[in-house]
Amino acid sequence: GENVEQHPSTLSVQEGDSAVIKCTYSDSASNYFPWYKQELGKRPQLIIDIRSNVGEKKDQRIAVTLNKTAKHFSLHITETQPEDSAVYFCAAVSGGSNYKLTFGKGTLLTVNP
């Protein structure tokens, strides 16, 4: 089955700096890669996603890049703000018809004012 590795496990940045979180996946047939943000005690919420036919996608301060050859994808947050502090999970949907989502272990991002 699919295996998703996520790094780093914790990341601390100063407000206004950029943050980058990286993930690798094992199933070359995976075709959908969402990123979820989970604040303490809250439910995961989708912040951005990318499909395998696209190399990069941007939404305001958030961008995701995908390298299918290397089987890795990254989340980039620019001009970080304290409210960006949360746990971020990358995920990959395996190839096949059941669209099974496999999550990484998460990155705790802390943005210091």
Add this chain to the structure above:
Amino acid sequence: EAGVAQSPRYKIIEKRQSVAFWCNPISGHATLYWYQQILGQGPKLLIQFQNNGVVDDSQLPKDRFSAERLKGVDSTLKIQPAKLEDSAVYLCASSLAGPPGEQYFGPGTRLTVT
């Protein structure tokens, strides 16, 4: 649009007891998922339903966990008997059928097994 509803929000039980969780997905969402999220880890898929049929239950500990989705809407997840290692947040999510897209998560049920 109403979100995914789950109950109860919190549950404390002793080991070897049984417990059940309930989920009501977003109206019109054919696919329903149950995840287990242990503290400090990402959600792990336990079971996935398409309407009222099971699509994937490969990571469901079937000797103690069971789930059903009657009439293709609400779903219940049961643990019997519970073990200490079952302490986790149980998240229900739903999505539209078809190509992969956003999964909408419920608030979760935090289970503590003592």
